[in-house]
Structures are given as structure tokens and as C-alpha cells.
Amino acid sequence: MNEKQRIWISLAILILLCASGGTAYAADPIPGVNIDIGTAEGGGGATTVSIILLLTILSLSPAILVLMTSFTRIVIVLGFVRTSLGTQQMPPNQVLIGLALFLTFFIMAPTLGDINQNALQPYLREEISQTDALERASASIKQFMFHHTREKDLQLFLEYTQAAPPSGVTDIPLTALVPAFAISELKTAFQMGFMIFIPFLVIDMIVASTLMAMGMMMLPPVMISLPFKILLFILVDGWYLVVRSLLLSYNA
Template sequence: MSVLLLSWPTVADAQPLQLPTLNIGIEEADEPSETVLTLQILMLLTILSLAPAILIMMTSFTRIVVILSFVRNALATQQMPPNQVLIGLALFLTFFVMMPTWNEINTQAIQPYIAGEIDQTEALESGMEPLRTFMFAQTRDKDLALFINMNDGVPPSSYDDIPNHVLIPAFVISELKTAFQIGFLIFLPFLVIDMVVASTLMSMGMMMLPPMMISLPFKILLFVLVDGWHLIVRSIVLSF
């Protein structure tokens, strides 16, 4: 035991812990290229901070999450499924729906930019083309004309002349309208169950018994018997 204690390194013999240093400061640039690099880093950080908004507003996420919220409200199951489950399902369905578009972006913009074949401006323009094609396919002409008239009123000669700041809000309100239309159709069968249960309770004189308490098990039973999640997800994917 004493031999082990003598052979154990003391605190004085131990090597000092090397800690890394980090210097952040603002200095005068010697060359214009240093300023350009700094601006590129700031732009990249800005894009990363806006990534959630880009994912929500320029993809199929808006329609999917609104429809799933309608399903939960129609079932009247309060917080079941939880918000985390609905948002997670909406994200994975968004990845599934948008995968062909993202593959085109990767082929036309990301890989050529990594290989050094195109610069950042060309990569951004090439990457937006598949995304614009997807948004144009899901945007109603009426909604697109609304923002074109509010922008400058000059009708464009082609879709290529429509800027992104006109296309994106038109796409978003079109997605919301489509989601509300599908949500209305989802509500109808559950509304029928509520009306039948309420009428039955009133005819039996049970006016003090909440109809929601009786109709909820029947709603869940109907949803399970028809394989509701399968039908909802299938309808969502086929709507694009």
C-alpha cells in the first residue's frame, strides 16, 4: 500500500491543464476580401436564424400541421396527441413530401457549389428554382394575383418575372385555405356524431349530462375502426 502511495503522482508533478483561448474582436481590415468574408458569415448566420421560418412558410409544413390540428380538435381529445407528436409527425411528413424538391436543390445548387463550379449567387438562384416550382404548383392564381396587384399592379409576362416576396405570401395563404377546406371535411363526420348524441340525450331527458362525455368514446371508436391516421396521412400526401 505504501509503495502505491509513493508511486502515485503528486499534485506538483501533474501537468497543468491546457485551456484553449478564444479571441473575438473588431479590427481594421487590411484587404477588401476580409470584409467580404465577414459579411458572408453574417449573412449565413442570418439565414440559419431564419431557417425555421423558411421551413414553415416555403414548404408543405403549414398545410400538414394545420390539418393535424383540425383532426385533434375534431376528436375533442384535448392535448392528445401532444403538440410534440403532431409537430414531429408534420416535420417527417414535410421531409417526405419535399424530398424530390430537396434532391433537385442538392443536384442543381449544393453539389455544384461545393465542387466550385458555381458561385454563391448562382447557387442561390439555382436552389430557388425547384422550390419556386413547388410553390407555384400549390398556389392559386387568385392569391397570386392579389399580391401582384398590391405589389405594383403590372402583370408579369411569365412566372419567372414574379419575385419571391410576392410568391411566398401567396403560397402561404393558399396553403391555409387548402388546409381549412380539408379540416372542414374532417369535422363533418364527428359533427354528425355530436348531433346524434345530443339529440338522443335530450330525448331521454338527460339534459344535465354533457354530450361531449358520451360522444368522445364513439368518436375515438369510429376513428380507430376506419383507420383514421392512415386515411388522414394518405389524403395529406396525395393533396400535393
């Protein structure tokens, strides 16, 4: 038997061993995992419902964060700053969103502290029910949103639902207050973004006019204006002014 025949015989034996091993492995049952939601011993049905509600709230938390806090205005204004500078992906999205999150927590700290003191802590001490805690928490967040919502926007949604005029802030339904607050934040953010665009637009116009007067038609004005815009933003301490304007806009 030569070397070539030995190699073919070895390969055939190896294939047979793999086939027999795979068959034996496939014959073994695969263990299954079942998850059942039911009533536990000791009246755990309420606990199960609470867990489901908690998971639902966690899944909706991004929408709650975006539409019921100052996050919308902050992230849009920071996006306008980057666009007006023309730096494309500098600062990157992770930096802008991280800064917007921390500014949101800073601005919302009084409201969150009020919710913690009047709703969460009494509920954890079992002094109030879950319904009372939700009502107290919604009252605090309603006060914040109502203070920064335009009357015209709120009236739009109240008239659409044909609801009776609310007697106070706590009587305003969240289904009307949240979208009214969102479009008010969008308008304010775009107004601030327009004011940010003006000085950088002037620089672009000056650079484009200068290049055209010098006969440099083929040179992109953006390449020349970008260093001047960055220099202007550094000289006036732009990030400080932008963040200061955002903070002051919520103290008005």
C-alpha cells in the first residue's frame, strides 16, 4: 500500500467517525427553556403586573426623556452649532448627545428632586399608593412643561380634543401637554439655531466675495472660511455662550 492510498483510507475513516458522531449528537434531545407568566405563591399576581408595567415604562423611557424634558431643545441647538461651523462630524454625535444628557439632568434636577421627595420616597416608605405617586410625579413634570409651553400650542391640542378648559395645570391631560411642549421646544430651538447661524453666514459671504474678487473661482470658499469660523468660535468662547444661553432660556 502506497502513501496515497493510506491518505485516502484515513480520510474515509475520519468522515465515517464524524458522521456517526454527528448522528449520535443529533439524537440527543436539546433542552428547552419555558418562561411562564402566572400567579406566584403568596399573591404574587400584583408583582407580575408591576414587573410588566416597569418593563413597559423602560421601553418608553427614550421617548419620555426626549419629549418631556429639556433634551429636545439642547440637542437641536448643539446640532445647529456643529452645522453652522461646517465641521461635519466634529464634535461626534456621542459627545453632543452625552453633553445634552448631562445638561438635561442639570436643568431637570429641581423637577426630579421634587418628584423624588413628594412621590418616590413616600411610595417606597409605603405611605402612599402607586396611583398617588404617579399623580404627584405627573403634577411636577406638568409644572415644568407648562412653564415652557406656548399658550397657542397648548390651545391647539385642547381645542382638537374638544375638552373642557382646565381649571389648573394639574387638570391638563398629558396627551395634550406633551405634544404642545414638544413643538414649543422645537420652535425655541430653531430660533436659537437661526441666531447661531448668522455670524458664520456672514463669514462665508465675506470669504466667497473675496475669492470671487481675486478671480479664484475654482477654490471652494468652505475650505477658506472654515478656519476663520473656528477661530471666531474660539475667540468668543462659543461653547460657554451656547451653554449659557441654553441654561438662561429655562430660567426665563
